[in-house]
Amino acid sequence: MSVIYEDEYGKDWPFSPEELAGKVIEASLDHENCPYEAQVNVLLTGNEEIHGMNRNFRGIDRPTDVLSFPLLNYETPSDFSRVEEEEADSFDPESGELMLGDIVLSGDKILEQAEAYGHSTKREFAFLVAHSMLHLCGYDHMTEEEAKEMERRQEEILQSLSITR
Structure with missing residues (x-):
């Protein structure tokens, strides 16, 4: 697994964002039974940039906490069975890893939301990475049922890492 991490935000955190992103991405891929070594790009930036x-x-004129840019199309979420047939160009020719997509996080929103929700910045950061990874695996939250399913999966991923509220 490769995480290509870039930090434009430049703040000191009480944890290593790059290391935590890698752990959450790996736990997410394990949770979703991804059968491939994967590659994910992560950018930590500020409110202005996001x-x-x-x-x-997206045509939405405001900052957000996280953006997900999936590279794969799934018939059903986390169904990797047709990736080699239908998404063959989604494998990095050098590493052979499945390129899942990009995650963009707002450091400003991480700080704001951690305070608003009364939990640590580590938990907020990990939550947003898990949330975004589920988008990269084909999940969405357009309906109440989809939102509940994503929330359940996010919590399972965080619990597997002992990251709780």
Whole structure:
């Protein structure tokens, strides 16, 4: 597994964001039974930068906590059975890893939301990475049922890492 991590935010955290992102990504892939070695890009940035991305890519003119840019199309979430047939160009030719996509996190929102929800910045960061990984595996939360399923899976992933509220 490869995590290509970039930090534009430049803040000191009480944990290693790069290391934590790797642990959460690995736990998410294990939870979703991904049969491939995978590659994920993670960018930690600020509200101004994520605001521009949210406006440009989603047409929503405000900052957000996390953006997910999946590279795969799934018939059903976490169904990797057709990846080699239908998504063959989604494998990095150098490493052979399945390229799942990009995660963009707002450091500003991580700080704001951790305080608002009364938990640690480590927990908020891990929660957002797990949430985004589920998007990279084909999950969404457009309906109440989908949202509950994502919430359940996010909590299971965090519990497997002993990251609780």
